[in-house]
Amino acid sequence: MTRAHLPGILAMAAIVVASNILVQFLFGQWLTWGAFTYPLAFLVTDLMNRVYGAGPARTVVFIGFLVGVFCSLIGTQIHGEFGPLVTFRIALGSGLAFLTAQMLDVSIFAALRRRRWWQAPLASTLIGSSVDTVLFFSVAFSAQFAWLEPANDIGWANEALPLLGLGPIVPLWVSLALADWMVKLSLALLALIPFRLIVQRLDSTSIRL
Template structure:
């Protein structure tokens, strides 16, 4: 690691810690406050990738993964109102989704690096955030994957309800996943503005 990467490392660590804390607090019926901070991890990865290349971005991702792992391990030792703050299954889901999606983001960004300035961050974030959502919610809550940690009770998440309260009947975790990805989609579009400003400013200083 070099001092050049330190701002990205600190930003990623702060986002991961904040998201692990804020995921404990509900926002409406389908989301938690963590849904609004976590997508910023993709912004950090993309800015680092644009400024310093894929190797630097992967280093920042690995730091985020380690910080997230530490947060999860701490969470498995803390009892909340409804049990452990973080179950083993959720810890596995969180770590797997983060690492796979963020590394995929780096790869896709590189594929579109030479196109229009917005293409690489937008395409990489849209695809990788979709994978992130699919991996996390299916690993954490799908009844078909209960073998990951049979002791984790996910009955509440598999309850059949109308999708987002109005659509076809589906397990509750599907509604949670759709709502989560919708936020990621919105933030991916909004994040193009700070991405452009940050990369332009930092490139000019170089």
Template sequence: MTRSLIPAILAMAAIVVASNILVQFLFGQWLTWGAFTYPLAFLVTDLTNRFRGAAAARRVVLAGFATGIVCSLIGTQIQGEFGPLVTLRIALGSGLAFLVAQMLDVTVFDRMRHARGWWQAPLISTLVGSSLDTLIFFGTAFSAALVWLEPSNDVSWANEILPLLGAGPEAPLWLSLAVADWSIKLLLALVALLPFRIIVRRMTADVA
């Protein structure tokens, strides 16, 4: 079982590492390049769940979680312009968001495994997981309400009151970042249905 999961584990680890690197590079005003790679983790989880079951998918998630911890530990040792690239709050938010959201994705997908539409399980599980992921990460990493998690970490910049996404009602900056990130996750959840369908068809045809 474990050996058969090696491709999925390697894919998950690659996505986590790439996302941790690309999150350092801005894409426009509200996003980083990591926003475009991280959602692929849900595709890996769902494909594993589809072919190997929920227990196997959880093993792949735990492997990704372990990889994320290593990336966070490395990031805390690298000094950027304003301090460590990875603060305690970012590390906590990232790890907690990944683990909780991915495990929820596994559970939702498994319960919808026999849904009439082939797209329902991967789409709904990813949408639910992605939404929780965004809420946990940005809330934990930047919300002023959780400043007690790391008092020495100045997150006042993330709580500056600005128009939401530059045009909406006034809100803390981190909410704009969260909404932009969440929007990309939703878009990629739809896009990911295509490779999900193609891979499932090919794998099913090979077995037949």
């Protein structure tokens, strides 16, 4: 790790902290504000991978993971109306999803980095985001994982309701996961714009130097 990696480290840490705060605030019926900041972590990972390689990208991911663990520990000590802001299942799901999805993102990007400029960031982010969503919401809220924290009542998350208010009857957490996943996919496409601009700027700067 060098001083050149510091912007990526600080950006990842800021995104993780902001997302842990903003996830406490609802945006509509199915989302929280954190859903719009967290996907930016994939942009940071991909930029680090493109500019510095897979090794530094993994370092940034691991530091982001440690920051997330720290945020979760703080959240377990803050009690709201219904108990701790962060339960064991949420902390476990969050950490597992982040580390698994981000490391997968790094590996996929590295495998595709010599293809057309948009293929590596798009494929790695889409797959990583999908894995992230499945892992987090299933571990944190699915009734099948209730044994992880028997004292935590997640009955509200398994209330049977129409999917996103319109579709077939499913547990509430499935609608929450689907809405979150759609935001991630949308931002993955939008993130190609800053990815391209930042990489071009860095490449032109390195050429001048």
